[in-house]
Amino acid sequence: MRNSLTAAAALLLAACNAGGDEPGTTGLDIPDIAAADISEATMKEVTEALSSDEFEGRMPGSIGEEKTVALLTDRFKAAGLQPGNNGSWVQKVPLVEITGKDYAPLTISGKGFDKAFEYSTDWVGVTYREDARTTLADSELVFVGYGINAPEKGWNDYEGLDMTGKTAVILVNDPDFGTEGLDGPFNGKAMTYYGRWTYKYEEAARQGAAGAIIIHDTEPASYGWNVVESSWSGPQAYAQRGTDAPPLTRMNGWVQNEIGKEILKAAGQDPAKLFANAKKKGFKAVPLGLKASTSFSNDIRKFESQNVIGILPGSEAPEEYVIHTAHWDHLGRCTPAPDGDDICNGAVDNATGTAALVALAEAHAKIGPARRTLVFLAVTAEESGLLGADYYAANPVFPLDKTVGGINMDAFLIAGPSKDVTVVGPGKSQLDQFLEAALTADGRVATPNPNPEAGYYYRSDHFAFAKRGVPMLYIDGGEDLVDGGKEAGAALALDYRENRYHGPKDEYDPNWDWSGVMADLQLMYRIGRMLGMSTSWPNWNEGDEFKATRDENCASADTGC
Numbered sequence: 001m002r003n004s005l006t007a008a009a010a011l012l013l014a015a016c017n018a019g020g021d022e023p024g025t026t027g028l029d030i031p032d033i034a035a036a037d038i039s040e041a042t043m044k045e046v047t048e049a050l051s052s053d054e055f056e057g058r059m060p061g062s063i064g065e066e067k068t069v070a071l072l073t074d075r076f077k078a079a080g081l082q083p084g085n086n087g088s089w090v091q092k093v094p095l096v097e098i099t100g101k102d103y104a105p106l107t108i109s110g111k112g113f114d115k116a117f118e119y120s121t122d123w124v125g126v127t128y129r130e131d132a133r134t135t136l137a138d139s140e141l142v143f144v145g146y147g148i149n150a151p152e153k154g155w156n157d158y159e160g161l162d163m164t165g166k167t168a169v170i171l172v173n174d175p176d177f178g179t180e181g182l183d184g185p186f187n188g189k190a191m192t193y194y195g196r197w198t199y200k201y202e203e204a205a206r207q208g209a210a211g212a213i214i215i216h217d218t219e220p221a222s223y224g225w226n227v228v229e230s231s232w233s234g235p236q237a238y239a240q241r242g243t244d245a246p247p248l249t250r251m252n253g254w255v256q257n258e259i260g261k262e263i264l265k266a267a268g269q270d271p272a273k274l275f276a277n278a279k280k281k282g283f284k285a286v287p288l289g290l291k292a293s294t295s296f297s298n299d300i301r302k303f304e305s306q307n308v309i310g311i312l313p314g315s316e317a318p319e320e321y322v323i324h325t326a327h328w329d330h331l332g333r334c335t336p337a338p339d340g341d342d343i344c345n346g347a348v349d350n351a352t353g354t355a356a357l358v359a360l361a362e363a364h365a366k367i368g369p370a371r372r373t374l375v376f377l378a379v380t381a382e383e384s385g386l387l388g389a390d391y392y393a394a395n396p397v398f399p400l401d402k403t404v405g406g407i408n409m410d411a412f413l414i415a416g417p418s419k420d421v422t423v424v425g426p427g428k429s430q431l432d433q434f435l436e437a438a439l440t441a442d443g444r445v446a447t448p449n450p451n452p453e454a455g456y457y458y459r460s461d462h463f464a465f466a467k468r469g470v471p472m473l474y475i476d477g478g479e480d481l482v483d484g485g486k487e488a489g490a491a492l493a494l495d496y497r498e499n500r501y502h503g504p505k506d507e508y509d510p511n512w513d514w515s516g517v518m519a520d521l522q523l524m525y526r527i528g529r530m531l532g533m534s535t536s537w538p539n540w541n542e543g544d545e546f547k548a549t550r551d552e553n554c555a556s557a558d559t560g561c
Contacts, residue, residue, distance in 0.1 A: 028430060029536040030437045033529045036363040038521050040514050046075065046355035050328070051347035051508045058346060059332025060237050060305040060381045060388075061097055068328050068354075069306050072378050075358045076310035080365035084309030084375060085397050091307040093380055093391045094240040096300065100126055100134070100233075103296040106255070108141070110290040113266035117259055119296075120335075123213075124232040125253030127298060128201075130241075135295040136251050139167040139210045141288040143264065145278030146171050147200040147212070153185050154281065158207050161285055167211035167251075167292050168204045169260070172197075173220035175279040177453055185281065191455025195220075198385055201252045211251045211292065215260030222454035227502045228254050230335045230344065237384040239391060240302065251294070266290060305329075305380040307388050309397060312364055314373040314532070320560065321398045322531040323375040323406035323470075324360060324524075325389060325461045326353035327382030331502060341504040348496065348506050353409035354378055356521055363525055370532030372404060379461050382410075389461035393468050401553040402560035404531055405431055405471040405538055407524050408462035414512040415492050417519060418478030424449045425457035428546075429471040430538035431527075438526035442519070450479065450490075469550035471538050473527065477520050537561040 049055070049071060056064040073089045083089045105116035106123045117123050127134040145157045147170035155175075174195040176184035186192050193199050197214055204212035218224050232254065255263070261271040267288035277283055308328065314320065330346025345351075361376045375398060379388030393400065421439070423446045426432060439446055449456060457463065462472035479489025500506040531538075537554070539561075540547035554561040 028433055028538060029534045030434055030530055031533045033438075033441070033526045033533070035522055036367060036525045038359050038363045038518060038525060040518055042359040042362060043352070043355045043514060043517065046071070046358050047347060047351045048508045050351035050354055051345040053343055053345070057332040057334070057344045058328060058330045059235065060095060060329050060384070061301070061303040062332055064332065065305060065329070065380070069308055072308045072328065072354070072358070076308070076361060076376065079310070079358060079362040081310030081312055081361050081376060084311040084377070089308055089310065091309055091392060091397060092304045093307055093388050094302075095237045095305050095381060095387065096130060096240050096302050097235050097237050098127060098130070099235045099299040100296045101299065104294050106253070106292060106294045108263050108266065108290055108292055111266060111268065113290065117255070120229055120233060122259045123253055123255045124229060125251050125294065125296070126232060126236050127251055128238055128248045129250065130300050131298060132300070133295065133297055134251055136167065136211050137293050138291040139165060139293070141169055141263070141267070141290045141292055142166050143169045143269070143274060143286040143288055145283050145285065146173070146175050146194070147203055148175070148194045149203055149207075150194060155185065157278075157283060157285060159284070161207065163204070163207040163209040165210050167213060168207070168209045169263070169288070170200050170204070170212060170214045171275065171278055172214060172217050173453060177220045182452065190452035191458070193455070193458045195455050196458050201249065202246070205247045205249045208247070209249050211253070212249050213253045213255055213292070215257060216254050217257050220453065222451060223501065224498065225256055230502050231331065231383070234334055235332065237305070237381050237387065239387050263290065264288070305388065307380055307392055308378040310361060310376045312361070312369055312374040314371055315369040316371045318373050319402055320372040321375050321403045322370070322372055322528055323377055323403055323465070324357055324409070324528060325377045325379060325406060326350055326357050326409040327380070327388065327461055328354045328378045329380050329383055329388070331383055334502075334504065337504040344502065344504055345507045347508040348413060349411040349501065350382070351508070352412035352517065356409045356412065356524070359521060360525055360528065364529065370529060371534075372532045373398075374528060374532050382461055386461055386464050389464035393464040399560065400465070400468055400470050401557035403465070403470050404561070405429070406462065406465065406473070407528055408460055408472055408474045409524065410460040410474070412517045412520065413477050413493060413496055414509070414514065415477055415479070415481060415489060415516050416513045417482040417516045418480055418489065419482060420445050420447045420478035420480045421520060421523060422447060422449055422476035422478055424474040424476060427541065428544050429540045431471050431473045434527050434530050434538065435473060435475070437530065438523050441526060442523055444519070444523065447478065447480065466546050467549070469546055469553045471540055471550070475520070475524065477516055
């Protein structure tokens with residue numbers, strides 16, 4: 001549950017103190033910014049267009065991408081922005097699309113057990129390798145707990161193992177998931193990057209595994225099996241790999257929770273005891289004495305997707321940059337709804353955030369240039385693993401050591417006006433002080449993310465910048481609604497997550513009440529303008545995981561931070 005408003009205010013003060021400064025004497029230049037005229041009509045028009053069936057779910061590399069890039073280019077140009085990439089509105093992002101087909105069942109055998117589990121119903125799987133045929137044949141299963149190798153924490157679930165040719169069976173989230181507080185080796189209830197499926201597959205590959213299978217569980221995953229099935233079936237886009245790319249497994253997949261438990265029981269194991277042991281430091285992986293086999297074919301298509309970049313050049317410090325990000329892509333065609341609708345329109349996720357880029361660009365341009373250059377970056381392939389953002393951050397148009405910080409916008413849930421906003425990852429950087437000033441000006445408050453176990457700070461585009469040292473804010477709409485309070489807000493969020501998120505029913509509704517979203521955009525406008533007019537370079541707070549990278553970047557920079 002969310003904390004009280006008083007507790008939220010105290011949290012923001014604590015964030016300020018964590019930066020090493022007393023409130024009111026931070027030394028940060030945080031200018032006063034007046035409210036702006038932000039167009040609700042723009043939000044409606046762009047959201048409705050991007051989420052229409054005509055855009056076919058905005059899958060990278062599809063006709064939907066062509067229409068999306070054309071729309072954003074036209075709207076950025078009309079807003080008064082300039083092309084952001086050396087005269088071009090786009091940055092090309094090389095991707096490969098792999099579509100699995102003709103799936104054989106996942107067969108588990110050994111110890112007198114021999115059973116075939118059906119694709120989609122019981123399990124899903126993909127390959128990241130550019131192979132026409134994927135085969136996993138009699139691969140030994142090893143239960144590796146949470147699949148974490150964290151030397152700085154003295155934790156290694158792979159200790160003493162040779163995983164060559166074997167398949168890792170892995171739990172969702174971190175070992176201290178389920179605790180009430182935020183204290184623990186992996187931040188207690190708050191998920192770290194070690195809890196993300198991306199990390200678990202990467203680590204299994206580093207260990208030499210042939211396969212990696214995650215046992216799905218709705219609560220620690222923070223989404224149901226329907227989301228896994230929808231997201232992991234159909235075309236999957238990945239970044240094209242270079243010659244020195246990290247190793248890959250042959251197959252990465254998920255199994256339903258009950259299927260995972262059935263497999264562990266077939267190995268003679270008690271799932272409850274195994275799961276409990278996996279939470280303890282010093283856990284030893286358990287060879288299961290079972291083998292896994294499956295195969296499927298792959299259609300492979302290499303293509304270039306595009307990030308769209310518009311800028312409002314700064315008046316006094318044009319080579320210092322404040323970045324606004326949102327992903328324009330969604331899932332394209334996906335698992336059909338009962339009525340046969342198979343277009344994942346992605347109205348909330350993330351036509352709303354993309355529309356916000358346009359609306360904010362219009363508002364800033366109408367006021368005129370800020371002191372620093374304002375960047376509006378619509379990135380591709382977020383749904384495939386933050387690929388567009390990660391490509392930009394690895395190949396920045398504007399140097400990261402000259403990028404002051406930024407704001408990410410991902411999925412504005414249309415909930416009506418709220419008393420609060422949700423801060424995902426509060427207390428991480430001095431950007432919290434800019435947020436606090438903007439909240440004060442708007443007469444609102446911040447509450448911490450009510451679901452820290454979901455690891456949302458590691459699940460959207462800002463993470464690609466944060467892990468490279470650039471301070472980034474990620475703010476969601478509030479749940480303490482003016483009409484109905486926290487109970488109504490939580491119910492609405494749950495309804496979206498269970499019935500529309502990553503499904504065909506995330507569609508535009510002309511009856512939406514946009515007043516809450518427009519208030520949130522006013523807050524984001526103030527923060528972006530404050531950063532754009534400021535002379536300060538906010539940093540990560542002492543002890544934050546990204547501070548060392550920022551300090552290193554700034555120490556080597558001739559100008560900028």
